[in-house]
Amino acid sequence: MIRLIGYFFGIGAFLLLGVAAAVAIYLGAITKDLPDYEVLAKYAPPVTTRFHAGNGALMAEYARERRLYLPIQAIPDRVKAAFISAEDKNFYQHPGVDITGLVRAIAVNLQNFGSGRRPVGASTITQQVAKNFLLTSDQTIDRKIKEAILSFRIEQAYSKDRILELYLNEIFFGLNSYGIAGAALTYFDKSVTELTVAEAAYLAALPKGPANYHPFRKTEAAIERRNWVVDRMVENGYVTKADGEEAKKQPLGVTPRRGGAHLFASDFFAEEVRRQIIQKYGDNALYEGGLSVRTSLDPHLQIVARKALQDGLLNYDERRGFHGPIKTIEIGGDWGEPLGKIPSLSDVPEWKLAVVLSVDTEGAQIGIQPEKEASGKIVPERVTGHISAKNMQWAYRSAGGQRKTAKSPEGVLGPGDVIYVEPAGEEGEYRLRQPPKVQGGLVAMDPHTGRVLAMVGGFSYAQSEFNRATQAMRQPGSSFKPFVYAAALDNGYTPASVILDAPIEIVAGGQVWRPENYGGGSAGPSTLRLGIEKSRNLMTVRLANDMGMNIVAEYAERFGIYDKMAPLLSMSLGSGETTVLRMVSAYAVIANGGKQIKPSLIDRIQDRYGKTIFRHEDRTCDNCNADDWASQEEPVLTDNREQVLDPMTSYQITSMMEGVITRGTAAGKIKLDRPIAGKTGTTNDEKDAWFVGYTPDLVAGLYLGFDDPAPLGRGATGGSLSAPIFNAFIQEAVKGTRPSKFVVPEGMSLIPVNRKTGMAAVEGEPDTIIEAFKPGTGPADSFSVIGGLDQYVPPEEILRNSPQANQAVTSGSNGLF
Numbered sequence: 001m002i003r004l005i006g007y008f009f010g011i012g013a014f015l016l017l018g019v020a021a022a023v024a025i026y027l028g029a030i031t032k033d034l035p036d037y038e039v040l041a042k043y044a045p046p047v048t049t050r051f052h053a054g055n056g057a058l059m060a061e062y063a064r065e066r067r068l069y070l071p072i073q074a075i076p077d078r079v080k081a082a083f084i085s086a087e088d089k090n091f092y093q094h095p096g097v098d099i100t101g102l103v104r105a106i107a108v109n110l111q112n113f114g115s116g117r118r119p120v121g122a123s124t125i126t127q128q129v130a131k132n133f134l135l136t137s138d139q140t141i142d143r144k145i146k147e148a149i150l151s152f153r154i155e156q157a158y159s160k161d162r163i164l165e166l167y168l169n170e171i172f173f174g175l176n177s178y179g180i181a182g183a184a185l186t187y188f189d190k191s192v193t194e195l196t197v198a199e200a201a202y203l204a205a206l207p208k209g210p211a212n213y214h215p216f217r218k219t220e221a222a223i224e225r226r227n228w229v230v231d232r233m234v235e236n237g238y239v240t241k242a243d244g245e246e247a248k249k250q251p252l253g254v255t256p257r258r259g260g261a262h263l264f265a266s267d268f269f270a271e272e273v274r275r276q277i278i279q280k281y282g283d284n285a286l287y288e289g290g291l292s293v294r295t296s297l298d299p300h301l302q303i304v305a306r307k308a309l310q311d312g313l314l315n316y317d318e319r320r321g322f323h324g325p326i327k328t329i330e331i332g333g334d335w336g337e338p339l340g341k342i343p344s345l346s347d348v349p350e351w352k353l354a355v356v357l358s359v360d361t362e363g364a365q366i367g368i369q370p371e372k373e374a375s376g377k378i379v380p381e382r383v384t385g386h387i388s389a390k391n392m393q394w395a396y397r398s399a400g401g402q403r404k405t406a407k408s409p410e411g412v413l414g415p416g417d418v419i420y421v422e423p424a425g426e427e428g429e430y431r432l433r434q435p436p437k438v439q440g441g442l443v444a445m446d447p448h449t450g451r452v453l454a455m456v457g458g459f460s461y462a463q464s465e466f467n468r469a470t471q472a473m474r475q476p477g478s479s480f481k482p483f484v485y486a487a488a489l490d491n492g493y494t495p496a497s498v499i500l501d502a503p504i505e506i507v508a509g510g511q512v513w514r515p516e517n518y519g520g521g522s523a524g525p526s527t528l529r530l531g532i533e534k535s536r537n538l539m540t541v542r543l544a545n546d547m548g549m550n551i552v553a554e555y556a557e558r559f560g561i562y563d564k565m566a567p568l569l570s571m572s573l574g575s576g577e578t579t580v581l582r583m584v585s586a587y588a589v590i591a592n593g594g595k596q597i598k599p600s601l602i603d604r605i606q607d608r609y610g611k612t613i614f615r616h617e618d619r620t621c622d623n624c625n626a627d628d629w630a631s632q633e634e635p636v637l638t639d640n641r642e643q644v645l646d647p648m649t650s651y652q653i654t655s656m657m658e659g660v661i662t663r664g665t666a667a668g669k670i671k672l673d674r675p676i677a678g679k680t681g682t683t684n685d686e687k688d689a690w691f692v693g694y695t696p697d698l699v700a701g702l703y704l705g706f707d708d709p710a711p712l713g714r715g716a717t718g719g720s721l722s723a724p725i726f727n728a729f730i731q732e733a734v735k736g737t738r739p740s741k742f743v744v745p746e747g748m749s750l751i752p753v754n755r756k757t758g759m760a761a762v763e764g765e766p767d768t769i770i771e772a773f774k775p776g777t778g779p780a781d782s783f784s785v786i787g788g789l790d791q792y793v794p795p796e797e798i799l800r801n802s803p804q805a806n807q808a809v810t811s812g813s814n815g816l817f
Contacts, residue, residue: 268458310348387409
């Protein structure tokens with residue numbers, strides 16, 4: 001018997017050694033290809049990039065995986081407790097694998113064998129970290145063994161808090177959100193520290209299967225699972241029973257946070273910043289890099305700019321007439337369902353989509369597009385309203401010519417027509433609206449730094465994402481003229497220099513070009529000031545021809561209006577194509593005294609670790625970082641920007657453009673309590689209407705025009721269309737700020753001259769103006785005219801058109817024609 005026992009013991013020992021050897025060989029093979037768990041020390045997951053306005057307000061977020069990385073110290077205890085209770089209640093006790101939990105899971109699975117129930121898992125949080133970071137999700141024995149081995153090694157290498165930190169920042173919660181911080185924002189629009197017990201419990205329920213506990217499609221299952229997590233929190237001592245019962249009574253309260261731009265009216269601005277980040281750093285940096293981007297956007301100015309441009313576009317569009325309904329739907333049954341499916345202009349919350357239910361001579365009865373729940377379902381409640389005849393009278397005229405001018409609402413709308421409306425003040429009363437066909441772009445900038453404070457790229461970003469402030473290449477027309485005159489003032493001319501305003505004929509390449517003044521006619525010899533105030537085309541062409549287009553082209557490129565400008569005379573009238581942003585940047589150089597600026601929408605960019613990797617402000621400050629005071633010189637902010645225009649020239653051209661506001665093409669359109677300069681611009685056939693202007697501390701510019709360039713209509717000039725929009729913006733923009741004046745550079749002489757002849761004025765002489773002259777220059781002693789007459793223009797015609805020139809000649813002065 002003893003021999004038999006020994007025999008069996010030997011066989012057992014041999015088999016045991018064989019099994020141990022086999023296990024050792026198997027484990028050796030398994031561990032040979034195990035991933036390096038030390039990579040967890042350098043964990044850098046894809047993190048959301050966030051844009052902030054100049055005041056710090058969150059502007060937009062971009063991510064492939066909505067994740068914000070949080071250190072474990074920043075995660076509240078109740079949130080950690082929810083996940084530990086839901087996933088691994090013995091997390092702080094086990095060495096990586098929970099043996100007790102594993103045995104329990106095996107027992108339950110054996111008990112449920114053949115019942116069709118899903119097998120119960122026993123993975124610890126550490127095992128889930130090993131799987132999520134280092135392994136695949138294959139349901140195999142090999143993977144589970146690798147997972148267990150890695151879990152033991154991870155527990156030896158890292159603290160429990162570090163493992164929990166990795167877990168909470170990596171897991172997927174559904175709705176494209178990753179990590180607890182991203183999930184809190186996505187589901188509840190809250191930071192992690194603001195989560196209630198019920199909210200934390202719901203988030204802790206999601207990692208098991210976000211689709212199984214969807215807040216809207218699987219609401220009952222979601223609440224049941226959340227309550228189960230709350231019960232576990234109570235059972236484990238993290239929450240009192242009373243607080244647990246209160247938490248279970250709460251609704252899910254999920255309020256999904258939308259992506260893209262979050263700050264009202266900032267869509268065009270945010271999209272332009274997004275394009276610049278991609279161009280500078282690439283797609284991965286934007287969508288995974290966790291950048292923190294501080295932009296230059298001023299939220300108040302952005303709202304003011306949006307309203308000014310939208311109102312201007314609508315005023316023009318409504319004067320042109322009604323384009324017709326958006327579409328027509330059936331209203332026999334529940335009109336709310338088909339109406340609710342039509343997309344509206346999400347960034348124009350003042351407007352609502354509506355369907356016409358009935359119409360008579362007094363007005364139209366309408367049904368308002370029903371609201372949508374967070375799940376996307378259309379609410380059952382139906383709201384109606386009314387449009388009186390007076391609130392749609394502008395639409396009696398048809399813009400498309402499909403019908404004749406209507407005499408009552410019945411000739412404008414019909415039942416089933418889908419339209420836009422806006423509350424008109426009285427309860428239930430609305431005004432008919434329509435998205436304009438005309439578009440435009442507006443930019444506002446700090447002239448001293450180049451920081452773009454506001455940008456509007458069109459009527460609505462939801463209507464069209466094309467940014468007309470930065471992407472639309474348009475002819476600036478007469479708004480380009482100040483740079484022709486600035487080049488002249490820099491090259492020997494003065495504001496009192498006299499140029500002939502008379503017909504001119506240019507022959508080039510066998511073709512004849514005969515430019516004309518807007519509205520025709522000519523004024524004879526006139527000063528440069530008069531030429532820019534009245535926006536004289538003929539004078540500008542003669543001036544450019546006299547000093548040479550190569551000089552004009554060099555100045556246009558120096559100011560950044562064009563990268564490369566053809567030295568053609570027609571370009572002196574703004575026939576080239578550029579953008580609003582470039583024009584505003586060029587005017588900013590004049591406004592700040594001639595200093596070069598770099599227009600920027602971005603103040604600073606920080607990486608995920610808080611390190612600054614870009615800063616727009618590149619000026620240096622000497623002695624700013626001294627540790628203590630040792631009688632050294634005060635810190636000096638060194639301005640190393642290039643001087644691209646003589647400061648005296650800047651003041652002269654500014655003074656001349658102040659005249660545009662007071663006496664010229666924008667007279668009566670701009671009303672402000674402080675000095676302001678600017679220039680109108682109108683292109684051929686009135687296809688674009690511009691205005692660019694500035695105070696000492698703010699420059700802004702805009703244009704109006706159709707995306708497919710077409711005439712805006714007779715009289716549609718920069719002065720009549722764009723200047724009033726600029727006025728509406730600038731009045732609100734400077735409200736509450738201290739007025740300042742344009743600084744006269746030291747050394748300039750202010751001399752009274754005759755505004756028409758440019759000659760020195762005697763005391764009491766009418767039409768006198770104070771003109772600024774550089775040292776060594778001044779008003780002419782005799783009447784001299786720049787720009788000779790072409791042969792086909794009789795001198796007597798010029799004299800007849802210019803009494804001042806006639807007087808100068810008959811009085812014996814040596815007029816040079």
